[in-house]
Amino acid sequence: MVDFIGKHSHPSALEMAAVLHLLLIALLLSTVTGQEVESSSKFPLVISTWPFLEAVRAGWKAINDGLSSIDAVVEGCSACEVLRCDGTVGPGGSPDENSETTIDALIMNGATMEVGAVAAMRYVKDGIKAARLVMLHTEHTMLAGDQASAFAISMGLPGPSNLSSTESMEKWAKWKENQCQPNFRKNVVPINSCGPYHLRKDVNLDQKTCLVEDKIKSSNVNLHNHDTISMAIFDKSGHIAVGTSTNGASFKIPGRVGDGPIAGSSSYADDEVGACGATGDGMEPRIAAKDAISRIARKYPKFIGAIFAVDKNGVHAGACYGWTFQYSVRSPTMDDVEVITVYP
Secondary structure, three states, X not given: OOOOOOOOXXXXXXXXXXXXXXXXXXXXXXXXXXXXXXXXXXXXXXXXXXXXHHHHXXXXXXXXXXXXXXXXXXXXXXXXXXXXXXXXXXXXXXXXXXXXXXXXXXXXXXXXXXXXXXXXEOOXXXXXXXXXXXXXXXXXXXXXXXXXXXXXXXXXXXOOOOOOOHHHHHHHHHHHHOOOOOOOOXXXXXXXXXXXXXXXXXXXXXXXXXXXXXXXXXXXXXXXXXXXXXXXXXXXXXXXXXXXXXXXXXXOOOOOOOXXXXXXXXXXXXXXXXXXXXXXXXXXXXXXXXXXXXXXXXXXOOXXXXXXXXXXXXXXXXXXXOOOEEEEEEOOOOOOOEEEEEOO
């Protein structure tokens, strides 16, 4: 659920792991210091990034009906995949340079510390279910690419399927018409506007080519096409599970793996601490969220984004900068999902 938004550079997975392990728990998009909102609740508890109401309702129904927190996370994230939340979760969104949609997903059990993930998975639409299969039926943490697809299908998930949609193909066609700009290439020369690309030293610069870095580029990652669902669910006993699912960044270089399927970079769960990354000094979620975002801001001041955090007692908070952020919550004291708005 940590998907970064920025024009020129963004934190690496390792950098985000370092930041999130200083957090009491955290999840979502990255960046800069901001205002926070805090609330508390009793268990069970469901929290999700953004106003993904149907996803939270699905997770709530599952946990309230007695399913485990792991199974409830699968139900919640699956609902978002089916609904193609924001066009950035599940199949049918975020085409890569070759027009293909791929899936990144992760699930983690806060009681056992088990993790399952799939990355750059092709042909299989059920990302969170595939991640659970990796956790339950392998001793690995992550499977990637075609091998992840083959594993998921061998375990009974539907496929192979075309993960593109009319909308994703139209989006890709417009991008091609715009000479494949903007993109994620740098310090290379295309043979034509859309590649193939070569290192500058390997190309005769007298040819009619242009440097990608010399083009005036706008970011293809923005507030509307680079979201992830990240969900944390506490069962009635306080056992925690987290999950993330995304189809990644639009027009990414094929094979790119984002932060979403990497435990500790996107999400993390520990029954003894909270969800998504433990801090060593026991900061409350409000302060932890603000502190984590401040750390990112010092290195990446041009980013916009947000983060939410929740501790093992169900106290949750958010912090943001550069936009108005929302996350969704459901607890026993609520008649329905409530959306918490966090202002910069």
